[in-house]
Amino acid sequence: MQIVETTNEGLKRAYTVTIPAKDIEARIDTEVKKIAPQVKMPGFRPGKVPANLIRKMHGDALHNDALNESLRESVNGLIREKSLRPALQPKVDMTPGYEQGKDAELTVEVEVLPDIEAPSVDGLTLEKLVVPVTDKELDEALAKFAANQKSWKDAPKTKKAADGDQLIIDFVGSIDGVEFEGGKAEGTPLVIGSGQFIPGFEDQLTGVKAGDEKTITVTFPADYQATQLAGKDAQFAITVQSIKVEAETKVDEDFAKTLGLDSLDKLKELVKIQLEQETAGLTRTQMKRQLLDTLAADHDFAVPPTMVEAEFEQIWQQLQAETDREDDPAAAKAEIEAEKDDYKRIAERRVRLGLLLSEIGQANGVDITSQEMSMLIQQAAQQYRPEDRQRFVDYVRNEPMAQAQLRAPLYEDKVVDFLFDKAEVTTREVTREELEAAIEAEESTAEAKPAAKKPAAKKAPAKKAAAKDADEKPAAEKKAPAKKAPAKKAEPKEAEAKPAAAKKAPAKKAAAKK
The missing domain is CATH 1.10.3120 (Trigger factor, domain 2)
Structure with missing residues (x-):
């Protein structure tokens, strides 16, 4: 291999590399000997096919493989011989007009990393700004956490369901009098106004009481996941088991224990750690x-x-x-x-x-x-x-x-x-x-x-x-190689309540969900 430097300006380097034809031919000979025992040809015993016939059968493929391997090793050899530290992958081009049996000439362009003298790490001074957690912030975080831990209590039997109330219902869905798969459930919780079920479902339950039975009609959205239901009118026969209202959650020892903690102090400790981590x-x-x-x-x-x-x-x-x-x-x-x-x-x-x-x-x-x-x-x-x-x-x-x-x-x-x-x-x-x-x-x-x-x-x-x-990226973070990695999986959209009817899941929260 012959190397001639053609450019040396700043961090840019360029070289002409000549690969002798005899080196390429030697690679082909080596590959022929390697594959000869596996080559089969009518009239010859396995492993006894003459080398000239193997070359005739597989000549182009053998030559291309040998040439590509020679190019790769030549570039790696150039980098080693010239002690180069490439910033990115070198640009390699074959000189036009190359013919099999002749020397191969290629140009290699590369940008190298600069020589940097590592600075002394002694004498650095930094100021660390920390945010202490105040009692007020801790109390506010605890109150917010408790508010998110909703609990429910039974409402009086005479209570009429309103926005924000939780209903426990049984329902059976049908289209044209025929029940559809996934459209039946028992003991399903539903909070009116939550948007948990398809449009029109929750609105029609406003004003019901525990023990009421009611049949409602709703229309499945045109883009509903279960295509066999999309755009169709359905009837749901509903039985209201009970109505519940939100119960006040107090931040006390009992609340901490419902979370599996030993005490309120332990809860405060964990919340404080979370605030500090933020x-x-x-x-x-x-x-x-x-x-x-x-x-x-x-x-x-x-x-x-x-x-x-x-x-x-x-x-x-x-x-x-x-x-x-x-x-x-x-x-x-x-x-x-x-x-x-x-x-x-x-x-x-x-x-x-x-x-x-x-x-x-x-x-x-x-x-x-x-x-x-x-x-x-x-x-x-x-x-x-x-x-x-x-x-x-x-x-x-x-x-x-x-x-x-x-x-x-x-x-x-x-x-x-x-x-x-x-x-x-x-x-x-x-x-x-x-x-x-x-x-x-x-x-x-x-x-x-x-x-x-x-x-x-x-x-x-x-x-x-x-x-x-x-967050400045280190020098090692370079452009991705030409070879493609597997395609990433599609990122999921925001979580949506998916209908059981569409995926043959358990009947709970079935076709009524959106």
């Missing part, structure tokens, strides 16, 4: 932005343009998706277009910080264990249909770039945690509002947004999209 994420975001701002201020080096472009495209796609959800999409799109250069600078900052964090991690022995990597792959596989999960796992295990994409967020978090441990941290108590304001201020500084803002339909979507959280 602000812990904000505290980490605020500390991380301080850290990244410090690193960004002290380091300025060239970054691979292709990495910046890939990062910008990711930001831009997210921004455009955000604008589509604005009240005035046109105004929102116009605003982000006016700030396009700012988002390119954000992309460059993210790439630079990602490379810096990666260098710090490598210099200080931060790594992702094989067990952690396996967990990441298995977690990512859950996004796919069950029948595709193993194929996704195999795909990732054989694709280094796909592995890099999965490991990047966890690796970044581990490097950040390492730097947190090294830093001198002072703690200051603030309110949640003050913490959020501090994050917003750091975000604005980090993104170097223009001072003057054009009016838009809403607050600029950019602030809640690409620039939000300033």
Whole structure:
């Protein structure tokens, strides 16, 4: 293999690589010997087919395989020989006019990672803003939690059902006098006004009393899941077993015990921990932005343009998706277009910080264990249909770039945690509002947004999209490889009560549900 460097400008490199024809032919000879024992041909015993006939039968396929393998090994050999650290996959092209039996010439273009001197991790100082949980906040959270734990008590027999009451009913559904599958249930709870059943069902039960029997007529929606019922009129013969009203839930020892806890104090302890966890994420975001701002201020080096472009495209796609959800999409799109250069600078900052964090991690022995990597792959596989999960796992295990994409967020978090441990941290108590304001201020500084803002339909979507959280991605998070992973399973829509009639489920809450 002959290598000639044709470009060496900044982080860009280009080479011409020549693969001798004899090397390609040697690969073909090796493959012929490998497959010869399995080749069958009339007139020859198994394994005795002459090599020239095997070449004649499978020549094109053997040559293509040998050529592709030669290209792959040549590029890998180039990277090793020149000690290159590619930022993304190299661009490889065959020189036009190649013919079988001649030397193969290819051009390889690659952007390399910059040489970065890992900074000292000593002397870092950070301020940690924490939000203490007040007694008032704890009481409000407990009251809200109790309100969500609805309980019901029997109403007087003379009580007429009204909005918000719970009815316990039996019902039998029929169409043209014929019962339909899944349209019958006993002891079914129904809260009037909940929208739990198809339109018109609950409204017609307003005013009934315990023991009443009533037949109502409703029309199934045209888009009803059970197509055999869609758009049809149905009659439901209903018997009201009882009517219940919501009971007051008191936050006391008995309430705690109904939740399986030993005492009210234990409930308070758990709720307090939950409140603390809600602000812990904000505290980490605020500390991380301080850290990244410090690193960004002290380091300025060239970054691979292709990495910046890939990062910008990711930001831009997210921004455009955000604008589509604005009240005035046109105004929102116009605003982000006016700030396009700012988002390119954000992309460059993210790439630079990602490379810096990666260098710090490598210099200080931060790594992702094989067990952690396996967990990441298995977690990512859950996004796919069950029948595709193993194929996704195999795909990732054989694709280094796909592995890099999965490991990047966890690796970044581990490097950040390492730097947190090294830093001198002072703690200051603030309110949640003050913490959020501090994050917003750091975000604005980090993104170097223009001072003057054009009016838009809403607050600029950019602030809640690409620039939000300033979670700069590490250098390892690169563009996905060309080979496609299995298609992800469709994301479910918001949960809807699905009719038993449509899926032959138990009769409970049957055809009346929507």
